[in-house]
Amino acid sequence: xxxxxxxxxxxxxxxxxxxxxxxxxxxxxxxxxxxxxxxxxxxxxxxxxxxxxxxxxxxxxxxxxxxxxxxxxxxxxxxxxxxxxxxxxxxxxxxxxxxxxxxxxxxxxxxxx
Amino acid sequence: xxxxxxxxxxxxxxxxxxxxxxxxxxxxxxxxxxxxxxxxxxxxxxxxxxxxxxxxxxxxxxxxxxxxxxxxxxxxxxxxxxxxxxxxxxxxxxxxxxxxxxxxxxxxxxxx
Numbered sequence: 001x002x003x004x005x006x007x008x009x010x011x012x013x014x015x016x017x018x019x020x021x022x023x024x025x026x027x028x029x030x031x032x033x034x035x036x037x038x039x040x041x042x043x044x045x046x047x048x049x050x051x052x053x054x055x056x057x058x059x060x061x062x063x064x065x066x067x068x069x070x071x072x073x074x075x076x077x078x079x080x081x082x083x084x085x086x087x088x089x090x091x092x093x094x095x096x097x098x099x100x101x102x103x104x105x106x107x108x109x110x111x112x113x
Numbered sequence: 114x115x116x117x118x119x120x121x122x123x124x125x126x127x128x129x130x131x132x133x134x135x136x137x138x139x140x141x142x143x144x145x146x147x148x149x150x151x152x153x154x155x156x157x158x159x160x161x162x163x164x165x166x167x168x169x170x171x172x173x174x175x176x177x178x179x180x181x182x183x184x185x186x187x188x189x190x191x192x193x194x195x196x197x198x199x200x201x202x203x204x205x206x207x208x209x210x211x212x213x214x215x216x217x218x219x220x221x222x223x224x225x
């Protein structure tokens with residue numbers, strides 16, 4: 001059974017640029033969630049996708065967007081990057097919308113300069 | 114509104130000593146509760162979860178947690194800490210089925 005894999009592991013971008021982060025869900029999981037973890041903080045929910053549709057969103061602006069593909073892999077896109085977007089971005093997959101808990105990837109460390 | 118409070122930012126214990134990490138939550142219904150552990154530069158690993166039933170939950174690596182509805186608490190315990198337990202620990206409450214609200218974490222240091 002494969003876990004959740006995220007790419008890239010590290011990324012440096014310039015303010016104003018756009019970035020795409022990728023996630024491959026654990027085998028058999030049909031739901032994917034994205035979280036932002038700023039330094040020294042707990043993860044904060046960005047949004048969740050279920051059956052390729054957004055199924056819940058946290059307090060993040062529209063420049064944070066996502067996609068889920070038929071194979072349940074997912075992308076997080078962030079436009080017009082700001083310095084405060086620097087964080088660890090975590091992807092979590094689950095079965096049946098989290099009813100049995102979430103499996104997290106190791107994250108993508110994004111630095112905006 | 115949902116919230117999770119982990120009152121201890123940093124705890125230091127000696128190897129072999131017992132451990133209790135505190136977690137208090139606020140949620141309008143019966144919550145789903147989780148404890149995750151995060152090593153430096155890594156993602157989150159699930160230690161244990163509570164959905165319903167027995168309020169004392171056993172997890173991996175010798176951890177357990179007890180759900181106390183009257184105190185809105187879900188404290189994590191381990192009878193004897195190992196040096197490899199040094200990490201950041203996060204308590205989380207599940208808001209229905211959609212997402213998790215996390216506390217700010219407790220950093221555990223283990224001294225020999």
